[in-house]
Amino acid sequence: MRKPVPGVETPTDEVLSRGGTYSVGEWEMPGPDGEADVSLLICLPKHAATPTPAIYHIHGGGMIVRDNRFGLVEMLNLAEPMGMAVVSVEYRLAPETPPPGPVEDCYAGLVRVSDHAHELNIDPERIVIGGASAGGGLAAGVTLMAGDRNGPAILAQLLLSPMLDDRNDSPSAQQMRGVGIWDSSSNETGWNALLGDGVRGGPNVSPYAAPSRATDLSGLPSTFIDVGSAETFRDKDIAYAGCLWQAGGRLELHVWPGGFHGFDVVAPHAVISQDAIAALVQTVAASVSSSAVREPPGRRRCGSRPSCRSAGLSLRTRSRPGPRQDREVRVQS
Numbered sequence: 001m002r003k004p005v006p007g008v009e010t011p012t013d014e015v016l017s018r019g020g021t022y023s024v025g026e027w028e029m030p031g032p033d034g035e036a037d038v039s040l041l042i043c044l045p046k047h048a049a050t051p052t053p054a055i056y057h058i059h060g061g062g063m064i065v066r067d068n069r070f071g072l073v074e075m076l077n078l079a080e081p082m083g084m085a086v087v088s089v090e091y092r093l094a095p096e097t098p099p100p101g102p103v104e105d106c107y108a109g110l111v112r113v114s115d116h117a118h119e120l121n122i123d124p125e126r127i128v129i130g131g132a133s134a135g136g137g138l139a140a141g142v143t144l145m146a147g148d149r150n151g152p153a154i155l156a157q158l159l160l161s162p163m164l165d166d167r168n169d170s171p172s173a174q175q176m177r178g179v180g181i182w183d184s185s186s187n188e189t190g191w192n193a194l195l196g197d198g199v200r201g202g203p204n205v206s207p208y209a210a211p212s213r214a215t216d217l218s219g220l221p222s223t224f225i226d227v228g229s230a231e232t233f234r235d236k237d238i239a240y241a242g243c244l245w246q247a248g249g250r251l252e253l254h255v256w257p258g259g260f261h262g263f264d265v266v267a268p269h270a271v272i273s274q275d276a277i278a279a280l281v282q283t284v285a286a287s288v289s290s291s292a293v294r295e296p297p298g299r300r301r302c303g304s305r306p307s308c309r310s311a312g313l314s315l316r317t318r319s320r321p322g323p324r325q326d327r328e329v330r331v332q333s
Contacts, residue, residue: 060135071135091105127154165236172231
């Protein structure tokens with residue numbers, strides 16, 4: 001199952017160095033609670049005179065495949081023009097590792113980067129967490145965990161077609177059964193591998209594993225979510241965005257018309273892909289260059305509020321998060 005995918009090349013250190021612009025190395029760190037070591041692949045701008053912002057990257061692969069080099073070229077494409085570092089975590093995969101193993105690995109790596117930011121010439125107040133597909137779901141879980149544990153400050157979260165909900169019961173999941181990349185059958189496979197047969201869809205799933213299960217999304221950092229209109233995750237990602245808005249969060253949501261899962265990687269030169277990439281670049285640039293003071297996420301209690309429901313949700317062109325500064329919300333559908 002984990003043999004290399006034909007036609008998908010694993011980037012070498014030379015490729016990741018971007019012609020010598022970045023130094024590339026790995027850190028091995030003890031895993032959480034005495035578990036297996038966690039590896040961090042670290043790409044640092046060579047000539048940065050001051051501490052740089054960083055992207056903490058969590059790779060995709062349906063919770064069951066890939067490694068910390070997968071998706072890293074795209075993250076460096078995003079980071080290099082802004083002089084950002086990129087750190088990519090190697091987490092343990094399902095089905096060998098059940099929850100909370102994968103998300104705990106990712107959280108441990110984030111703590112390590114934050115605690116050793118000075119050694120890496122990284123600004124610990126400007127760490128953006130992000131990932132695509134399963135990586136987006138894990139990024140959301142780590143962000144919840146950081147808030148609950150008063151952990152590292154996270155400047156923003158980038159959730160790119162994120163895998164957020166184990167229930168697989170949305171209209172988009174039914175529409176995409178047997179259609180395209182990562183259809184609802186594939187989604188069932190990934191979630192069953194992670195949670196175990198009979199657990200997926202039941203009442204005992206942690207929001208750290210499936211962030212859509214969270215009932216309190218208050219106090220989270222600024223969030224970017226994008227998803228294609230023609231993919232399994234569409235409805236659950238939109239619902240998660242709605243819950244963040246209802247909790248007073250700062251959020252930008254894009255639903256790309258006609259986009260399938262991973263369209264911007266499969267067809268990066270298509271107009272829709274260029275638009276999606278440009279929107280992401282704009283958001284990250286605004287986040288890391290802002291001079292506004294951001295406090296780290298407040299402590300939250302999962303399960304402390306009634307479950308967020310998306311029925312009747314209306315998407316508006318501007319969110320109004322109470323005392324926080326208004327942020328324009330760009331919604332395309």
